Amino acid sequence: MSQDQLALFRTEVSAWLKTHCPASQRQPIVREEQIWGGRRRVFPSADAKQWFEACRDRGYTAPEWPVEYGGAGLTPEQAKILKQEMARLQCRPPLYCQGLWMLGPALLVYGSEAQKREHLSAICRGEIRWAQGYSEPSAGSDLANLKTKAEDCGDHFLVNGTKIWTTKADEADWIFCLVRTSDASPKQAGISFLLIDMASEGVSTSPIQLISGESEFCQTFFDNVQVPKANLVGELNGGWAVAKELLKHERKMMAAFDGMLEKPAMSLLELAHYAVGVDQDGRLGNSELRSDIAQHLMREQAISQLGERIYWQGKAKQSDPRLPLLMKHLGTTETQTKDELILRALGDEGLSMEDECVPEGLRKMVKQWAFNKALTIAGGTSEVQLNIIAKRALSMPTSEVKS
Amino acid sequence: MSQDQLALFRTEVSAWLKTHCPASQRQPIVREEQIWGGRRRVFPSADAKQWFEACRDRGYTAPEWPVEYGGAGLTPEQAKILKQEMARLQCRPPLYCQGLWMLGPALLVYGSEAQKREHLSAICRGEIRWAQGYSEPSAGSDLANLKTKAEDCGDHFLVNGTKIWTTKADEADWIFCLVRTSDASPKQAGISFLLIDMASEGVSTSPIQLISGESEFCQTFFDNVQVPKANLVGELNGGWAVAKELLKHERKMMAAFDGMLEKPAMSLLELAHYAVGVDQDGRLGNSELRSDIAQHLMREQAISQLGERIYWQGKAKQSDPRLPLLMKHLGTTETQTKDELILRALGDEGLSMEDECVPEGLRKMVKQWAFNKALTIAGGTSEVQLNIIAKRALSMPTSEVKS
Amino acid sequence: MILNAEQLMMRETVAQFFAERAPISRLRALEHEPIDISYDVELWSDMVALGLTGITVPEVYDGLDFGWLGLGAIAQEAGRCLVASPLLSSVVMGQNVLLNCGSRAQIERYLPAMLSGDSTSTLALDEGRAFDPDSIVVAERAGTMSGRKIRVLDAPMCSLIFSVARRESGELGVALVSADSRGITASGRRLMDLHDSGSVVFEALQTETIEWLEGLDIRGGLQKTLDQATAVLAAEMMGTAREALERTVTFLGEREQFDVKLGTFQALQHRCAQMYCELELADSAVAAALVALDHDAQNTSSLVSSAKALANDCLTLISSESVQLHGGMGVTEEMDMGLFLKRSRVCNQLLGSSSYHRDRYARLNGF
């Protein structure tokens, strides 16, 4: 597509957004007003509903998916422009859903035509909310060791076992799962990828309370659940490939997620000024804090710059495959550094998540501090990331310990 | 011994020291004036010679060794009092020698009567200077893997191989070595402890230049060296036990060494004041440096406090065997922290070891910075120390990798 | 720097007591109590029965005179179980501000009830976001006293409040007031670690309600009290750190991934070993500070600042690493590790952050 065509597209998109996105939907998102879709979906306001439906009808909930499955069929360049314009106008994301970010892209590659038809459009249209069933209590980082079993019973699989860290499973309609269908070795070779309707008999969930006080996650139990064979995605025992495809998107999603999250009440610098004030030369009142904040901001900025480098390398077809391996460890660690700085600056106000004497915005930051301790654990612990970097980026020799 | 007797001993010792230690020998030691003894010993001054000989004749070069082997036969309490009084009067150590610190104590436990008679007194009297032959180029931390071989030739051993990091081997008269006398497994079971006269045919040395510009260490080569069987200490293939006894003393020595080293021209705080000055409130001019120095001084102090804890635990027979395992890693790392702080404070003056525009005292600190990079490597790397701590102090499970 | 036989025995008794009677579930039970209930009264009366109110109190005042090192050992055991009790607020801060700043008559009048557990007290000092004992605004003026004190531990539960304030004359003073006096509102504030950090508001408190402590050196006595409290808190934190590290090492030794025990991974071993180094290092500094208090050593304040700074950093590290090394379980409320993490961050703010103590250490040592 030529530069002119893209420029034209930008103009059109911008006009469309201005027309269809109500002012109330052009403000930073707050968690309570995110639209997650699903059978039991509710809208926080008429504006939110209108904005969601406008996007849905134009395929903008999944801009790059083919039109026939409910997407808008945009090219990557167009999708990027849409994203930029939405960001510029502060339009809220119309739909949040793991089906959108993770399952859909994997189905596009590995799904049968029937599966695509059945599921993709329901995702785009916000009709079905998906959860992810990967981790198990006894298999954290060691995913290949999963134990949830799907037994071949002729016309269906009989599923037994449990999945942990299933985000909002109690509100989800369907779950995509990795299950064991063979005791083959290596263990990866005995895993299949299965779609399970959570309304099936034998599925139950129980919320997990986090140290931040939230319970976004559940443990999901499968007790003799019958799953039609048509719900197998990819080959039998070929689930590992589907899972890997999907994890690619999880990482992208986690990188993009930042922009979709509720913005904190104050930036770190605003907060520091609020909390410790400035000296007569205009410098932050606490010199240690000042220096540590400078250090953090430099590193935070450098992480975005690393992201940009990766982006431009990709554009120029000069990708260095080692660089993307670094983003998760660097990014999550730096976020935790920032959280600790926030707590240090807040002093007394940073010690409670509940006390109503402290402004809600500050308490949310404290909750975020606690919540973000999971960042270096979920989606591949920092330890596993470092293993991967040593092996793949530095080609260090493999020890007898597998990972 | 009663408190009264000890008090009396203190009075006597103090009087003796005042009488026999010349004023010139009651100043901080400088490296060039250390007395290392040996066949080729020279004294930097008549005072130094007089002080050495007075100590030698009273057995004070090895206060705790039996009188029959040239020591003074003091009890540990008496030896401590002697040490305290020498420190109080700033008496220089009369003799530096690895024979004194390491070989002697091991010989007292494992040596035959003939070996004790032959070697101990020669050590106390400063007649023989000893070097240590443990490490090898291909067996650094993995000492058990040493390759220097001693072949049984009936009346003698035939030694071939090479030892590295032999301190001042080019000035030593004898060397105590770990050698392989069997290919038994585990490897430790095939090692013997051998004393070798460096004047033997086939022994040669070559100095190793360090990044600090010094060359205190040598590589020592053994090329068909014949060693009488009488020079075997302990059992054949039982050298590992002797080595362990000796390493205990090496650690003590390294801890004590601090007091025997040349004092730097300025303390870290003096240096920082000299280099960055103070603000109007009397605080060091560079706030980051100030905070980092405070942190370092606290830690340095806490390391001595840990040492004191160990000492008092021992006195009270409440020793926690885990604590001594920590000293080397903590101490050496903190010394390196201090060195880096010195370099930071010195700025421009901290960038040269040779440039005569910079005061010699400062340049010595820069040399020390470079030299001290070896502290976390020599005598068991920090990595090995951490392995040991994990295993012995924390009882963490052993992995398939031995260490 | 080590415990004598009596202290060792006391520590063992107390360790067993806390393990049996004050498991962390008992702390969690506070969550369901009204906010003004900051500790379990029954647990506390058992602690009093054990003699914990009199550990450092001189025999002349009917105390046990086991010394600060002894109390530190007890605080360590309390720290292991994250016990919420008035040990710090009343036994250390309240009793000792009375001993350090009060006249003999005042001590004899108020101490016995504190020792017997009939009264508890607390010290109202802090006024700002961060610990800063040198900036006291609350003052007696024209016959009344008004103002707000924060980080007053266990404020709503105590019967006596010692409040640092400027006297009519401008001098620093310690006002002793009964908690139920008119013009005083003491409120609880439950922090994320489930411990209390209450506040006391004085609204036109009448001067006649106040009894000023009459010791000879109020400023010195206050500093001593703060040093004592800081050292004991640091000791408590070391217990918390030790417990967290032990739990983590145990977890790593049991949990299997990739077909081996997690504890066999060398990278994790090194991290645990490093934590252990930090633990014993800080613990030594804490022991030295307690011993200095016992000997009333000249450099006590410097040693106390060093102890608190190292304890802060050590517990911050160990609690963070412990959560991380527990993996997904570490961030759930089901495990207690998150409480250790939160307690750590609260302790950092209590009686001075590392940054505060590094600055104080530097000042005390002339740089």
Place this chain on the structure above:
Amino acid sequence: MILNAEQLMMRETVAQFFAERAPISRLRALEHEPIDISYDVELWSDMVALGLTGITVPEVYDGLDFGWLGLGAIAQEAGRCLVASPLLSSVVMGQNVLLNCGSRAQIERYLPAMLSGDSTSTLALDEGRAFDPDSIVVAERAGTMSGRKIRVLDAPMCSLIFSVARRESGELGVALVSADSRGITASGRRLMDLHDSGSVVFEALQTETIEWLEGLDIRGGLQKTLDQATAVLAAEMMGTAREALERTVTFLGEREQFDVKLGTFQALQHRCAQMYCELELADSAVAAALVALDHDAQNTSSLVSSAKALANDCLTLISSESVQLHGGMGVTEEMDMGLFLKRSRVCNQLLGSSSYHRDRYARLNGF
């Protein structure tokens, strides 16, 4: 933030050139030269022949106009071999202070000889122990100039000296003087990394000997020059860090202990992985700073400070860890790793320590 085809080709040429012609042994050879010989003249003339004097110079002045990102790539390759050359002193600092602070006539008069290698220059700025471009004491007074400049790179080798000084009027100026003028003593000072950090002493230098640069914005031009030099130095440091890490990873992959390759130890793998993270992180900051210079971006100074601070910390870490991980060999002169370590500490002081740049970054960003 990535190199274009021309820049890539240039980098490859230069990498090969340095690998063949400037191995570290050639740097070591300088040790046996008189102290005023700060680089290998023959090597330098080959570098000139390659076109390295004109990389960032606009085409209008007969330069290659490959931009700062291009020069950064070249500096990285030089950093890998620890090359001593007047790339930083003359090509970056000398030439650009002329371009940034000189009048068109002055540029046209002096630049051609610099490009052709017929003359080299340097910038005399620093006067104190630590980098501080804001405190300039050297001043023209009553017709003469006296004073001492330190950290003047390659001072005794260059033909022209640009010296920052206060003019008779009190304004900041850049004095252009011929190195052989009466009243100037330029001396070399070989640091522990075998690079030069010379000094220039002015003793009653006559005013008529001085040509003041006549650009419109001396202060802005100077800041720009320093930003350029700092970014290029940071790039050079990244090359040094990359080389050190690569050598270390290779060493660990070859060396065996305990019957396995050292590189299989997970604790060492994690440390190497962490170093690699720091390397690419800092490298990204450096690339961003160079790109900002190419675009004359508004926040260039802030990006440059960030790049230098991160480069300092990264190279400090990697050089220390590399020495440690090389074990005993790491502390011998036989290995080159000690030179990397020393170079690192020298670079920390050159054009600002991390502490300096963190402070500057904070000031530039309003806190």
